[in-house]
Amino acid sequence: MNPTAISSQPLLLSDAEELRDLVESARRDGKTVALVPSMGALHAGHLSLVRAARAECDFTVATIFVNPTQFAPGEDYRCYRRTLDADLAALAALGVDVVFAPAVEQMYPDGHTTTVDVGGVALPLEGVCRPDHFRGVATVVLKLFHLAPAHVAYFGQKDYQQSLVVRQMVGDLDLPIRIRVCPIVREADGLALSSRNEYLSHSERRQALALSQSLRLASELYCVGERDAAVLRQRMREVFNSAGIGDIDYIALADRDRLEDVAVVGDETIALVAARVGKTRLIDNHLFDAPFAIHPAAR
Amino acid sequence: MNPTAISSQPLLLSDAEELRDLVESARRDGKTVALVPSMGALHAGHLSLVRAARAECDFTVATIFVNPTQFAPGEDYRCYRRTLDADLAALAALGVDVVFAPAVEQMYPDGHTTTVDVGGVALPLEGVCRPDHFRGVATVVLKLFHLAPAHVAYFGQKDYQQSLVVRQMVGDLDLPIRIRVCPIVREADGLALSSRNEYLSHSERRQALALSQSLRLASELYCVGERDAAVLRQRMREVFNSAGIGDIDYIALADRDRLEDVAVVGDETIALVAARVGKTRLIDNHLFDAPFAIHPAAR
Numbered sequence: 001m002n003p004t005a006i007s008s009q010p011l012l013l014s015d016a017e018e019l020r021d022l023v024e025s026a027r028r029d030g031k032t033v034a035l036v037p038s039m040g041a042l043h044a045g046h047l048s049l050v051r052a053a054r055a056e057c058d059f060t061v062a063t064i065f066v067n068p069t070q071f072a073p074g075e076d077y078r079c080y081r082r083t084l085d086a087d088l089a090a091l092a093a094l095g096v097d098v099v100f101a102p103a104v105e106q107m108y109p110d111g112h113t114t115t116v117d118v119g120g121v122a123l124p125l126e127g128v129c130r131p132d133h134f135r136g137v138a139t140v141v142l143k144l145f146h147l148a149p150a151h152v153a154y155f156g157q158k159d160y161q162q163s164l165v166v167r168q169m170v171g172d173l174d175l176p177i178r179i180r181v182c183p184i185v186r187e188a189d190g191l192a193l194s195s196r197n198e199y200l201s202h203s204e205r206r207q208a209l210a211l212s213q214s215l216r217l218a219s220e221l222y223c224v225g226e227r228d229a230a231v232l233r234q235r236m237r238e239v240f241n242s243a244g245i246g247d248i249d250y251i252a253l254a255d256r257d258r259l260e261d262v263a264v265v266g267d268e269t270i271a272l273v274a275a276r277v278g279k280t281r282l283i284d285n286h287l288f289d290a291p292f293a294i295h296p297a298a299r
Numbered sequence: 300m301n302p303t304a305i306s307s308q309p310l311l312l313s314d315a316e317e318l319r320d321l322v323e324s325a326r327r328d329g330k331t332v333a334l335v336p337s338m339g340a341l342h343a344g345h346l347s348l349v350r351a352a353r354a355e356c357d358f359t360v361a362t363i364f365v366n367p368t369q370f371a372p373g374e375d376y377r378c379y380r381r382t383l384d385a386d387l388a389a390l391a392a393l394g395v396d397v398v399f400a401p402a403v404e405q406m407y408p409d410g411h412t413t414t415v416d417v418g419g420v421a422l423p424l425e426g427v428c429r430p431d432h433f434r435g436v437a438t439v440v441l442k443l444f445h446l447a448p449a450h451v452a453y454f455g456q457k458d459y460q461q462s463l464v465v466r467q468m469v470g471d472l473d474l475p476i477r478i479r480v481c482p483i484v485r486e487a488d489g490l491a492l493s494s495r496n497e498y499l500s501h502s503e504r505r506q507a508l509a510l511s512q513s514l515r516l517a518s519e520l521y522c523v524g525e526r527d528a529a530v531l532r533q534r535m536r537e538v539f540n541s542a543g544i545g546d547i548d549y550i551a552l553a554d555r556d557r558l559e560d561v562a563v564v565g566d567e568t569i570a571l572v573a574a575r576v577g578k579t580r581l582i583d584n585h586l587f588d589a590p591f592a593i594h595p596a597a598r
Contacts (some may be wrong), residue, residue, distance in 0.1 A: 114418065172412060174445040176319060
């Protein structure tokens, strides 16, 4: 941690070899290296990862890359928000050491053919709704782990299944990196921060509260003793119905490690929801080992 | 290179963390690290890789692991020769620093689900005959690259397509490792060394010469000006027919980088053959940029 660097400008790199040289040099100097991968369009959720990285490691690399291979045809790859100047300013303010923002042609030159399939935890839920998504995620994350060989990589709990997929890959492929998963950051009314919230109209923004409200309801019911997954799922569905959200991808109560459906809810259970609000697909989740709580954005 | 260590005993490891610690410590000491992956049953072809590694690097890790995931059901995984004591003696005589020989349960603990697909160059030839083979190869090689982060890894040209698959993976996944491919080592009569040659009966051993003889013939025809791939393939097929080998998987004349069939043979062409002699499947190849030559085993 280097508080004096907080207002210095991070080094913006697009060259892979320069990035690796810098990270390896930091490692040789005995520094612990943090990696915070993102697709940019940074919000306070991302910045909470950067803050954790800055607090826990000596050298922080943030990456900004809208990865085409994790979007299906018809998804929002082309219109995904690109806000590089604002992202760089936010990362500079937090004292990030290096920002890596490569071009698509650099990450996937002509003739790139290799992919990583994690299987297992990548198969249910998002794996059903977005069949090639985690292949794209695992492949690009592995590339980034090779390009910026960090000690610790930071991911948000909002993409819970993604964090499990990355952990599984790291274990299975014997990667020497630790995965830290940081809590979901929410608006004051409960909405989980997401770069896609910007797509929502005023009325959709109100409807979108159904995701966090259904999780909060499930948590409250669990706290007063309800353990029947079918009951919780039904009560959660009613929240979506009341909000007028018909396009639900899943409302799942699953084992937090394997993401297999459970019949009886316990402290090892996670509730996960995915739904389309207007044209915008949103996800959220809640771990039952603690009551639903709102972690607001740090100022 | 450390000639004084030539008769010292290499350190035999089965623990992954010990291996990584040793390699990282060698790197910190400024040594260049070589990795020579094998499935054991070492012959002079493997040992030529070890010799190259010893000559070109400061610290040599050899791995011995019969990787179950690169064998299909019905292939020779169970009866693949395991000759650990002889392998260790041979590696000791060459001054290898570390031998890593993990258990299957360590490389693939229960719940291991991640795989790597290289696509492209992995798809034709062996990819057709052994559909899951290169997935198993790529996955285990990537694991070994993570466990023993070497500067250079050594592969034999006998498994030419494998060397292309590994190179493609290394490029696509941005791995900081150089791939060295060493020439095929042959018996005096031309038979390419293979651990599977031990399976051959006396008469099959004679038949097996068809592979190298067909390549030698193709080379000779090329040297006197024949450029028509169809003609070469036909003449090669006649060598197999004369030897009484009916079970030919492929006789290919292909681009040496992409393994796509060519109509006109040139210096960038490779001839690749695969056939079953009795129950034993053998492969061999020849690059047309130089005349067919026999590199005999070093003594």
